[in-house]
Amino acid sequence: xxxxxxxxxxxxxxxxxxxxxxxxxxxxxxxxxxxxxxxxxxxxxxxxxxxxxxxxxxxxxxxxxxxxxxxxxxxxxxxxxxxxxxxxxxxxxxxxxxxxxxxxxxxxxxxxxxxxxxxxxxxxxxxxxxxxxxxxxxxxxxxxxxxxxxxxxxxxxxxxxxxxxxx
Numbered sequence: 001x002x003x004x005x006x007x008x009x010x011x012x013x014x015x016x017x018x019x020x021x022x023x024x025x026x027x028x029x030x031x032x033x034x035x036x037x038x039x040x041x042x043x044x045x046x047x048x049x050x051x052x053x054x055x056x057x058x059x060x061x062x063x064x065x066x067x068x069x070x071x072x073x074x075x076x077x078x079x080x081x082x083x084x085x086x087x088x089x090x091x092x093x094x095x096x097x098x099x100x101x102x103x104x105x106x107x108x109x110x111x112x113x114x115x116x117x118x119x120x121x122x123x124x125x126x127x128x129x130x131x132x133x134x135x136x137x138x139x140x141x142x143x144x145x146x147x148x149x150x151x152x153x154x155x156x157x158x159x160x161x162x163x164x165x166x167x
Contacts, residue, residue, distance in 0.1 A: 017159060020126070020148035024141055028129035029148045035159050036121045037166035039092040045162045046095055046113050055157035062086075066095065074099065098130075107132055126155055 020031035035042050045051045049072070052060035062072030068089050075081045084099040093115055100108035109130040116123040128151065133140045 017156070019152040020155070022141070022144035022148050024137070024144065026129065027131040027133055027140070027144065028127060029144060029151050031126045031148075031151055031155055033124050033126070033155050033159055034118065034121055035124060035162050037162040039115045039117050039122045041166045042115055042122045042124060042158075042162050043092045043095075045158060045165065047089065051161070051165075055161040056154055057082075066097075124155070124158075126151065 017033040018031070020029050022029055037045075045055065047066040049060040049062050049066070052066075052074075057074045058077045059075040060072065061075075062070050062084075064070040064072075066072075066086050066089055068086055070086045072084050072086075073081055074084060080101055082099040082101055083104045084097050085104055086095070086097045087110065088094060088096040094112065096110060096112040098104060098108040098110050109128050111128045112126070114125040114127075116125070128147070131144070131147070133143050135143075
């Protein structure tokens with residue numbers, strides 16, 4: 001993940017919270033959003049399973065909590081179940097986990113949320129990397145764009161949920 005100085009000003013003109021973007025070369029999706037809530041409040045929303053299930057999927061099950069080394073799963077009713085393992089958890093600063101459909105393995109991608117306090121809220125830098133995509137450049141681009149659209153929706157839900165809780 002890039003240093004804060006590398007991305008803190010990476011805003012798309014005309015957007016309050018611009019949509020997720022893709023990096024075709026590194027096969028990753030990134031997004032930066034501002035949340036009108038404290039880093040502690042956002043941290044609660046991304047690390048407590050009962051809150052995760054309000055904006056990311058329908059089920060977030062982590063028996064040991066979202067702490068470094070913990071394993072669990074995310075599920076969307078009637079759709080997919082993702083196995084997950086927390087790689088790094090620094091309270092109110094950074095959460096990183098790997099996940100993949102079914103069981104963890106070589107197809108797992110890494111998801112990272114980095115939090116930074118800002119005037120009146122929290123800047124959240126999101127990244128998912130490690131996609132193993134095959135096909136032509138246009139096929140890979142289409143796959144990454146679909147993933148970016150999904151993360152745009154999910155992170156909009158995080159912003160709305162965290163702000164509603166903080167109000």
